[in-house]
Amino acid sequence: MKWFSNMPAPGHGWWPAVLFVVAWAWAASAAMDANRRIPASDWHSNMWADASGYYVYLPGTFHHGMRAATWPTDAPERVGHGFRLDTVSDRVITKYTAGPAILLVPFYLIAEAATGGSSIDGLTPTHQRMVEVGGAFYWALAVTLLFMAFMRRWPAPAWVPLVALMLTCWGTNVIYYVVRMPMYSHVHSFFCVSAALWALLSGLDGKHGRWKKLAFHAACAMILVIRPIDAVAVAGLYAWLWMDQRAVLRRPGFWAAQALIMLLVAMPQLVYWKFAHGSWVVYSYGDEGFTNWRSPELAKLLFAPGNGWVPNAPAVLLLPLGLWSAFRREKWMAGVVGATLGAIVYLCASWHVWHFGCSYGARPLVQYMPFVALALHLFLMDRRPVLLRVRQGLLPIFLVLAFVTYRAALQFDICYAWELGHWRSFIRTILLAFFGKSEF
Numbered sequence: 001m002k003w004f005s006n007m008p009a010p011g012h013g014w015w016p017a018v019l020f021v022v023a024w025a026w027a028a029s030a031a032m033d034a035n036r037r038i039p040a041s042d043w044h045s046n047m048w049a050d051a052s053g054y055y056v057y058l059p060g061t062f063h064h065g066m067r068a069a070t071w072p073t074d075a076p077e078r079v080g081h082g083f084r085l086d087t088v089s090d091r092v093i094t095k096y097t098a099g100p101a102i103l104l105v106p107f108y109l110i111a112e113a114a115t116g117g118s119s120i121d122g123l124t125p126t127h128q129r130m131v132e133v134g135g136a137f138y139w140a141l142a143v144t145l146l147f148m149a150f151m152r153r154w155p156a157p158a159w160v161p162l163v164a165l166m167l168t169c170w171g172t173n174v175i176y177y178v179v180r181m182p183m184y185s186h187v188h189s190f191f192c193v194s195a196a197l198w199a200l201l202s203g204l205d206g207k208h209g210r211w212k213k214l215a216f217h218a219a220c221a222m223i224l225v226i227r228p229i230d231a232v233a234v235a236g237l238y239a240w241l242w243m244d245q246r247a248v249l250r251r252p253g254f255w256a257a258q259a260l261i262m263l264l265v266a267m268p269q270l271v272y273w274k275f276a277h278g279s280w281v282v283y284s285y286g287d288e289g290f291t292n293w294r295s296p297e298l299a300k301l302l303f304a305p306g307n308g309w310v311p312n313a314p315a316v317l318l319l320p321l322g323l324w325s326a327f328r329r330e331k332w333m334a335g336v337v338g339a340t341l342g343a344i345v346y347l348c349a350s351w352h353v354w355h356f357g358c359s360y361g362a363r364p365l366v367q368y369m370p371f372v373a374l375a376l377h378l379f380l381m382d383r384r385p386v387l388l389r390v391r392q393g394l395l396p397i398f399l400v401l402a403f404v405t406y407r408a409a410l411q412f413d414i415c416y417a418w419e420l421g422h423w424r425s426f427i428r429t430i431l432l433a434f435f436g437k438s439e440f
Contacts, residue, residue, distance in 0.1 A: 020144040027136035031179045032129050040123040041078045047123060051183035052082030053094045057101035058108045059122030060092045068092055075121055091276045095284035098269045099226030100188045107134035135182025142194035146373055149201035156381040164380055168373040171315030171402035173361030176409035185226050189367035195219040196237050197370050204248050217258045221265035230367060236340030243332040288352055296349035301362055305426030312361025314401045322375025325382040337371045344368055407433035
């Protein structure tokens with residue numbers, strides 16, 4: 001760790017570029033290795049069910065104009081019915097949003113060039129590999145931006161943000177949605193929240209302020225386009241801005257720019273809804289909703305072994321210490337982070353299916369982990385004697401837990417919904433992760 005302390009300051013050296021390249025290379029390699037033996041038509045595939053609902057915009061747009069007539073009739077069945085073909089209206093219907101597909105366009109086009117555009121459903125192994133490379137790219141860019149932002153706002157030895165990010169990604173279910181399920185929306189939302197935090201923590205005024213505002217506006221807009229429920233994250237980001245750089249919000253031009261960029265980023269989604277449903281804005285989830293808001297399944301969401309947050313993201317056990325460090329630095333920091341996380345936990349626990357179907361560790365919380373990383377950075381850099389002793393005792397334990405959590409993610413069999421009492425299978429998975437070989 002002493003060696004890391006001699007690293008050049010972020011933005012003035014080559015370390016951020018090295019971090020990005022290493023992270024991208026590792027994540028892309030790990031993702032391709034984990035998924036290369038699983039064809040798109042296998043239910044273990046990273047193109048199955050929800051993933052195909054997000055992905056269909058790409059082949060649907062480039063090969064079919066989102067029309068049903070030219071698709072093979074069995075196409076939805078072969079990928080877990082993530083979308084459907086309405087042959088009456090001649091439309092491809094998906095309830096999922098276009099945000100991840102928009103971000104993956106460059107990688108899809110590379111796959112198209114490599115295959116000569118010969119696959120009308122975009123389900124070749126080459127297309128799968130490029131989706132994995134794209135997810136790895138956005139995750140690597142996210143952790144690099146967070147590293148730079150933390151070091152700029154709260155300078156510390158470089159091991160501090162590196163360990164904070166390591167715990168945040170490997171010590172939680174984040175890495176599962178990078179390596180095993182990159183076509184789900186979560187790694188892309190994780191990137192957008194990270195980009196917005198980078199802009200905030202770097203400062204929206206001063207040098208390059210115009211470009212940072214643009215990045216902040218675009219990131220917030222894409223957060224909403226990918227998953228509208230993540231208005232909670234945008235509210236948290238704007239609450240941070242209100243407390244930290246209030247003068248920026250008093251400028252009418254700031255709000256006008258956000259509205260304009262929001263419209264531009266959302267336009268592909270609005271056009272699709274108008275084309276497919278006849279309305280510019282559509283609630284595509286039908287009868288699904290937050291029907292348990294009076295009696296949210298908080299205990300299950302937080303502690304169930306299969307889809308609960310804490311068992312599959314043990315690093316969040318350090319969150320109270322991070323919030324305490326944030327509180328000691330600036331009371332409002334702890335309030336903003338705590339309120340944002342508390343609000344999304346409540347909403348997720350209110351969803352009609354608390355485990356969100358095929359999920360690993362409360363997946364809608366993945367994109368909120370940059371807020372957790374921020375708190376962990378503040379905890380790890382806190383020099384108060386009592387926290388130094390606590391950190392020395394806990395850090396080795398949680399680094400081991402991060403290793404085991406990552407291995408367990410590779411063991412995960414895609415669809416578990418274990419309830420609170422179903423710990424035997426979970427413990428078996430953990431033991432296999434620590435002592436045995438991963439399944440995939």
